[in-house]
Amino acid sequence: MSRLASLPRTLFANRVSRLSFAGKERNRVRRDRTMAFSPSAESLPSPSWKNDKSAAALVRGLREAVESCNDVTEEDLSSNKFIDLLVSGSHVGHVRPDFAEALVKHGKLEAADGYALFSKSEKGVVCFDSENRYASSEEKTRVVAEVFEKMRELSLIPGWRSEMFPVVSDEGDVCMNVERASASLLGIKAFGVHVNGYVNSNSSGNSESKVLLWVGTRSKDKQTFPGMLDHLSAGGLPAGMAPTICAVKELAEEAGVPEKYSEENVKSVSCVSYRMFYKECVKRDVLFCYDLELGESFVPKPVDGEVESFELLPLERVCEIIAFEPGRFKPNCVLVIIDFAIRKGIVTCDMPGFPELVKALRR
Amino acid sequence: MSRLASLPRTLFANRVSRLSFAGKERNRVRRDRTMAFSPSAESLPSPSWKNDKSAAALVRGLREAVESCNDVTEEDLSSNKFIDLLVSGSHVGHVRPDFAEALVKHGKLEAADGYALFSKSEKGVVCFDSENRYASSEEKTRVVAEVFEKMRELSLIPGWRSEMFPVVSDEGDVCMNVERASASLLGIKAFGVHVNGYVNSNSSGNSESKVLLWVGTRSKDKQTFPGMLDHLSAGGLPAGMAPTICAVKELAEEAGVPEKYSEENVKSVSCVSYRMFYKECVKRDVLFCYDLELGESFVPKPVDGEVESFELLPLERVCEIIAFEPGRFKPNCVLVIIDFAIRKGIVTCDMPGFPELVKALRR
Numbered sequence: 001m002s003r004l005a006s007l008p009r010t011l012f013a014n015r016v017s018r019l020s021f022a023g024k025e026r027n028r029v030r031r032d033r034t035m036a037f038s039p040s041a042e043s044l045p046s047p048s049w050k051n052d053k054s055a056a057a058l059v060r061g062l063r064e065a066v067e068s069c070n071d072v073t074e075e076d077l078s079s080n081k082f083i084d085l086l087v088s089g090s091h092v093g094h095v096r097p098d099f100a101e102a103l104v105k106h107g108k109l110e111a112a113d114g115y116a117l118f119s120k121s122e123k124g125v126v127c128f129d130s131e132n133r134y135a136s137s138e139e140k141t142r143v144v145a146e147v148f149e150k151m152r153e154l155s156l157i158p159g160w161r162s163e164m165f166p167v168v169s170d171e172g173d174v175c176m177n178v179e180r181a182s183a184s185l186l187g188i189k190a191f192g193v194h195v196n197g198y199v200n201s202n203s204s205g206n207s208e209s210k211v212l213l214w215v216g217t218r219s220k221d222k223q224t225f226p227g228m229l230d231h232l233s234a235g236g237l238p239a240g241m242a243p244t245i246c247a248v249k250e251l252a253e254e255a256g257v258p259e260k261y262s263e264e265n266v267k268s269v270s271c272v273s274y275r276m277f278y279k280e281c282v283k284r285d286v287l288f289c290y291d292l293e294l295g296e297s298f299v300p301k302p303v304d305g306e307v308e309s310f311e312l313l314p315l316e317r318v319c320e321i322i323a324f325e326p327g328r329f330k331p332n333c334v335l336v337i338i339d340f341a342i343r344k345g346i347v348t349c350d351m352p353g354f355p356e357l358v359k360a361l362r363r
Numbered sequence: 364m365s366r367l368a369s370l371p372r373t374l375f376a377n378r379v380s381r382l383s384f385a386g387k388e389r390n391r392v393r394r395d396r397t398m399a400f401s402p403s404a405e406s407l408p409s410p411s412w413k414n415d416k417s418a419a420a421l422v423r424g425l426r427e428a429v430e431s432c433n434d435v436t437e438e439d440l441s442s443n444k445f446i447d448l449l450v451s452g453s454h455v456g457h458v459r460p461d462f463a464e465a466l467v468k469h470g471k472l473e474a475a476d477g478y479a480l481f482s483k484s485e486k487g488v489v490c491f492d493s494e495n496r497y498a499s500s501e502e503k504t505r506v507v508a509e510v511f512e513k514m515r516e517l518s519l520i521p522g523w524r525s526e527m528f529p530v531v532s533d534e535g536d537v538c539m540n541v542e543r544a545s546a547s548l549l550g551i552k553a554f555g556v557h558v559n560g561y562v563n564s565n566s567s568g569n570s571e572s573k574v575l576l577w578v579g580t581r582s583k584d585k586q587t588f589p590g591m592l593d594h595l596s597a598g599g600l601p602a603g604m605a606p607t608i609c610a611v612k613e614l615a616e617e618a619g620v621p622e623k624y625s626e627e628n629v630k631s632v633s634c635v636s637y638r639m640f641y642k643e644c645v646k647r648d649v650l651f652c653y654d655l656e657l658g659e660s661f662v663p664k665p666v667d668g669e670v671e672s673f674e675l676l677p678l679e680r681v682c683e684i685i686a687f688e689p690g691r692f693k694p695n696c697v698l699v700i701i702d703f704a705i706r707k708g709i710v711t712c713d714m715p716g717f718p719e720l721v722k723a724l725r726r
Contacts, residue, residue, distance in 0.1 A: 170719075171719060172715065172716040172717075172718065172719040191718075193712075242713045243712040243713055244711070244712065244713050267708045268705075268708050268711035268712040268713065269705065269706050269708060270705060270706065270721065271705075271712065271717060271718045271721040271722075273718065273722065286718045288712035288717075288718075289712075290712070342631075342633060342634075343633065343706055345630045345631050345632060348607070348631035349556075349606040349607065349631040349634065349651035349652075349653070350605045350606055350607050350631065352535065353535040354535075354634060354651075355535065355554075355634045355636065355649045355651075356533075356534060356535040358633065358634040358725060359634075359636065359725040362721060362722040362725060
């Protein structure tokens with residue numbers, strides 16, 4: 001049978017009402033569906049969402065999961081809740097007014113002419129090095145570090161990590177590096193690396209191969225998102241490290257994948273981003289997405305205790321969990337997995353709401 | 364040798380200056396490079412852009428090609444050059460003030476109470492069916508068709524196509540259908556389907572397979588973009604047709620790919636969008652992206668005369684043409700091909716400017 005036989009008749013059938021994320025149809029679908037989590041690969045689907053209405057409900061559920069990572073609106077950013085942060089004229093972040101005041105107060109040099117490292121412009125934005133006296137990123141990094149060290153001692157920058165993150169402009173240029181703990185206080189972009197570890201399986205018996213995704217369950221002792229579902233591996237990208245090298249390192253540390261195997265097989269494929277409130281600051285994350293195909297015999301091992309177990313789930317089932325069992329997955333994994341499901345042809349162009357979902361993955 | 368050996372040392376090395384699309388470095392790269400177009404698969408690369416600086420130049424060139432499809436700014440849309448168009452309260456498009464006046468003038472019903480189909484709200488936006496009297500998309504489609512038929516006779520809607528396009532809200536809901544010729548006059552989203560026809564080749568002799576892309580040369584007699592490079596196949600998506608069915612149809616019509624083969628192998632993978640000026644109107648296109656893997660022996664045939672010849676080019680070479688030989692490709696193909704090169708790991712997370720490039724593909 002050709003694949004087309006199971007396609008929805010039309011992309012745009014009878015959808016006149018405004019898309020409502022908590023709409024009636026979704027509630028209906030929730031009731032109709034067995035919501036118990038069934039983590040074995042056997043328990044799976046002839047997905048009931050392969051018709052117009054349930055495909056719409058699936059996409060709506062996926063979209064809602066994406067939106068839950070994007071509670072910061074354009075209005076929030078242009079309101080007086082946040083002040084734009086510029087470095088030598090380039091926009092890099094959003095700071096709370098009280099933190100802006102602290103930057104201006106403590107960002108004063110001992111120089112004879114009293115040049116202020118951080119200053120407030122007439123337009124009310126906070127500028128670092130407004131006169132561009134520190135031409136290189138190294139110089140900027142050094143003088144900012146002095147200011148931040150002082151602010152750390154005054155407990156104005158809590159949770160010190162002793163790890164450097166790059167400060168990147170909206171156009172993608174690296175201005176300087178700063179202590180990781182200041183990233184969300186500055187509202188700068190922070191970069192991470194996520195790996196979809198997957199298996200192409202023919203075990204289902206029919207001619208079409210199934211994509212199975214390795215899903216971890218986070219340790220119940222983790223401070224962040226304990227017990228939630230997670231990727232094969234993921235981690236923050238420190239300043240100066242290439243994303244692919246970071247991906248290989250994390251795969252070894254978190255899932256026991258041999259470095260040589262990852263080096264030869266991990267593949268750069270995409271990028272997603274989101275913008276959410278975190279302790280009243282703006283957390284802006286950019287996640288580099290990688291795919292790693294694994295053999296059916298390979299079983300990942302939790303190495304560093306971040307994850308307590310791994311399970312192999314059909315990608316359709318993973319999409320159902322994201323769409324219809326909100327709160328199961330660590331929130332930001334959702335964007336990377338939806339992007340994967342789109343590239344693998346599981347969430348398709350024929351589904352209503354598809355283009356809006358694709359766009360929503362990048363803020 | 365492992366792949367990592369050829370990776371740039373760091374994603375963010377020494378890039379302090381603001382990204383400039385017509386910058387010095389790019390000009391330097393242009394001079395250094397043989398710019399002659401060499402369309403044979405043999406003529407190809409150990410791409411010189413596999414180090415930090417030339418990777419940055421490549422991404423910059425790709426980004427510039429994307430931006431050339433996006434000359435409409437947010438400022439343009441919020442200025443008095445355009446008026447927002449709403450259907451029953453949902454935003455669907457942007458119209459020029461003179462066309463807005465024409466809609467209001469001719470959108471009057473013969474009903475006793477003088478209900479206006481198109482009206483201008485206090486906020487200055489144009490509303491269709493502000494009281495939502497026509498609940499179904501079919502009713503809306505019918506009454507709008509009467510108005511547009513009148514406007515056609517008055518030459519207010521030129522280039523009549525007798526083909527219906529959906530009117531889709533910003534949230535993805537279909538409000539009604541309208542004549543295709545009115546799409547850019549209304550500034551509504553218009554949908555298309557593009558197919559990357561590719562070959563996985565091992566002919567280069569080494570262990571890594573190369574991705575080769577089929578590239579068409581448009582007929583010199585075509586009214587639009589004569590002689591430019593193009594996809595294997597692409598076309599506008601009419602109202603009521605599923606994108607995958609459209610892709611299969613276009614593949615048969617434009618490239619002679621047997622329908623049965625396309626039905627079984629064409630794969631939904633992505634979506635890109637852009638926003639450009641077209642005859643002083645806002646053209647907003649959403650392109651559904653498909654991949655079709657073809658055997659090395661298959662040669663596409665120009666069937667309907669849209670394309671005069673097809674050539675198989677290494678994907679790296681295609682990226683170089685897009686980045687360093689602007690104007691060779693039909694502009695909107697560029698977005699679909701860059702998305703393909705990202706998914707195939709040719710343009711990677713390790714390249715400076717990567718996240719901004721990925722985001723720029725969706726407006």
